[in-house]
Amino acid sequence: MSSIFKKNRTGIKVELLSSKNDYKSKSSGKQHSIIYNHEGTLFFVGAIILWHIVSTSRILPNSQLFPTPLIAIRTLWDSLPELGLGTWSSFLVLFPSYILAVVSGIFTGIIVGVSPFLRRMFFPFARVVAPVPPTIYIPYAIAILPTFYLSSSFVIFIGAFWPVFINASAGAASTPLRYLDNSMILGLSYFDYLRKIVLPASLPHIFNGMTIGLALSFIMLTVAELFGATTGLGRFVQYYADFADYNRMVAGIVYTGLIALLSMELLEYLKQKLLFWNK
Amino acid sequence: MDIVNESQKSGQNDNMPGLLIENLSFSYNRGGPVLQDISLHVQQGEFICLLGLSGCGKSTLLRLIAGLEHPDKGRLYWKGEPISDPNIERGLVFQDYSLFPWMTVQANLMLAIDKKYPGTSKKERLSYIDEYLDLVGLRNKGKCYPGELSGGMRQRAAIARSLALGSEMLLLDEPFGALDPANRAHLQDLFLQIWSGSAIRRTIIFVTHDVEEALYLGERIVVLGSKPGRVIADVRVDFPHPRNRQNLFSSALYRKLSEQIVDYFHSDMENHLNTIFTANGDGAFI
Numbered sequence: 001m002s003s004i005f006k007k008n009r010t011g012i013k014v015e016l017l018s019s020k021n022d023y024k025s026k027s028s029g030k031q032h033s034i035i036y037n038h039e040g041t042l043f044f045v046g047a048i049i050l051w052h053i054v055s056t057s058r059i060l061p062n063s064q065l066f067p068t069p070l071i072a073i074r075t076l077w078d079s080l081p082e083l084g085l086g087t088w089s090s091f092l093v094l095f096p097s098y099i100l101a102v103v104s105g106i107f108t109g110i111i112v113g114v115s116p117f118l119r120r121m122f123f124p125f126a127r128v129v130a131p132v133p134p135t136i137y138i139p140y141a142i143a144i145l146p147t148f149y150l151s152s153s154f155v156i157f158i159g160a161f162w163p164v165f166i167n168a169s170a171g172a173a174s175t176p177l178r179y180l181d182n183s184m185i186l187g188l189s190y191f192d193y194l195r196k197i198v199l200p201a202s203l204p205h206i207f208n209g210m211t212i213g214l215a216l217s218f219i220m221l222t223v224a225e226l227f228g229a230t231t232g233l234g235r236f237v238q239y240y241a242d243f244a245d246y247n248r249m250v251a252g253i254v255y256t257g258l259i260a261l262l263s264m265e266l267l268e269y270l271k272q273k274l275l276f277w278n279k
Numbered sequence: 280m281d282i283v284n285e286s287q288k289s290g291q292n293d294n295m296p297g298l299l300i301e302n303l304s305f306s307y308n309r310g311g312p313v314l315q316d317i318s319l320h321v322q323q324g325e326f327i328c329l330l331g332l333s334g335c336g337k338s339t340l341l342r343l344i345a346g347l348e349h350p351d352k353g354r355l356y357w358k359g360e361p362i363s364d365p366n367i368e369r370g371l372v373f374q375d376y377s378l379f380p381w382m383t384v385q386a387n388l389m390l391a392i393d394k395k396y397p398g399t400s401k402k403e404r405l406s407y408i409d410e411y412l413d414l415v416g417l418r419n420k421g422k423c424y425p426g427e428l429s430g431g432m433r434q435r436a437a438i439a440r441s442l443a444l445g446s447e448m449l450l451l452d453e454p455f456g457a458l459d460p461a462n463r464a465h466l467q468d469l470f471l472q473i474w475s476g477s478a479i480r481r482t483i484i485f486v487t488h489d490v491e492e493a494l495y496l497g498e499r500i501v502v503l504g505s506k507p508g509r510v511i512a513d514v515r516v517d518f519p520h521p522r523n524r525q526n527l528f529s530s531a532l533y534r535k536l537s538e539q540i541v542d543y544f545h546s547d548m549e550n551h552l553n554t555i556f557t558a559n560g561d562g563a564f565i
Binding site for chain 1: 342345346347364365366367369370371373376377379380381382390391394424425426440441444
């Protein structure tokens with residue numbers, strides 16, 4: 001759970017966790033990562049203890065609604081087979097559409113981003129369509145598409161595509177002039193320029209888009225599953241809500257959070273591997 | 280396989296037409312003229328230093344020669360052919376951003392080698408790369424990324440890449456400007472050694488704002504005035520190659536030339552200020 005606090009692998013996190021501009025840390029002048037690591041763990045432990053106290057005390061009107069952390073974890077453990085199956089069916093929807101969105105977003109984003117003509121043509125459209133909250137498409141997608149698989153894949157695609165497209169095209173459009181100069185001096189073909197220069201140069205932007213896209217994909221997936229799925233993580237929570245089984249609901253929420261966190265961390269790891277050159 | 284000699288096939292000829300610039304003027308989209316009425320003739324194999332103060336347009340002139348920009352007026356020719364676009368015949372090295380940071384040194388050089396020797400086997404191309412890296416003393420750094428190298432090593436790799444392109448003319452835009460003095464001197468010597476060591480000499484246009492560097496490297500110094508950029512002096516530096524730094528810097532000729540060049544800058548600045556004052560209707564200056 002505290003993996004993101006253990007190592008400061010990402011530039012942003014390092015900055016967030018131990019900014020050199022912090023007024024107080026300037027005087028101490030010590031390494032912050034370890035201190036912050038402890039502080040992060042401390043907060044987690046504190047939050048769980050607080051959860052325990054609140055759920056066992058009589059402050060709350062109906063303690064049925066708030067299982068203690070121990071019960072939640074035990075239920076989570078007991079439900080693992082069911083949750084595992086749910087994860088599998090959720091991922092079968094999530095990943096193909098997310099990957100399709102990423103690939104097509106990068107491809108079209110770069111093509112549009114490098115061309116002033118295409119930028120003038122598509123950016124106004126993107127500016128209008130991209131901010132539409134993708135969840136709003138869900139009922140319509142379920143209505144017009146024949147299967148739940150297709151409709152949820154479609155809305156996940158929409159959710160992930162725009163952030164990737166917009167970031168890839170912004171990255172391609174802002175390819176530093178010096179890279180263009182060097183490519184021309186080296187006589188690279190336009191295709192090689194796009195593939196070997198613009199694509200890697202836009203990767204920092206693209207990864208930002210992929211991170212937003214992945215977070216949105218999880219939102220789209222779970223919301224879509226609340227609407228019309230027969231299996232999956234969102235369905236798990238929705239299903240036990242109908243039986244007022246709050247233990248399982250909380251377990252499902254915690255589990256979904258963990259899975260989302262794990263996926264984001266995996267993406268972060270990939271980003272660190274590929275963007276080693278970007279300081 | 281002697282790559283240094285191999286890159287130029289024709290025999291050396293001092294009378295071969297090299298770079299010819301005729302009445303060139305240039306300005307960016309907005310703003311006044313950057314370069315005005317520049318005419319210059321550079322013979323093949325000549326080592327020219329373009330010397331000017333910051334912002335005088337010397338880098339712009341280099342970009343025009345490379346074909347990265349197009350003149351408003353005037354013409355540029357390389358070996359009798361008009362310059363319209365960048366061509367691998369004219370390599371360009373920038374101050375500190377020639378290499379692509381996501382590629383190893385080897386992959387960076389491979390971009391040039393792919394262009395120079397298309398259709399050769401991978402093994403052959405790798406051996407070419409090793410030779411060019413050897414030339415600049417970076418043989419064991421092929422697998423490194425630019426971010427892992429010092430500024431001096433990066434510039435050496437950049438020079439190796441432009442040599443690997445097989446360009447007959449090398450354009451260098453303050454290539455050692457960001458280096459510390461010791462590294463800079465070392466790279467100047469290395470560069471001179473590579474240039475004068477080739478059987479057939481490449482044409483070099485070396486942009487710098489450092490009088491000392493220009494005098495040490497160049498056979499000829501073209502001094503550019505500021506606002507707008509124009510040629511204010513063309514100085515021949517008659518020290519034979521290979522040069523000895525100590526002897527050169529302590530010679531009377533060196534002192535004479537450097538004073539002369541500083542004078543050019545000084546009177547150019549004075550003229551410039553005078554025109555400003557005159558234009559404001561205020562003739563009195565100093």
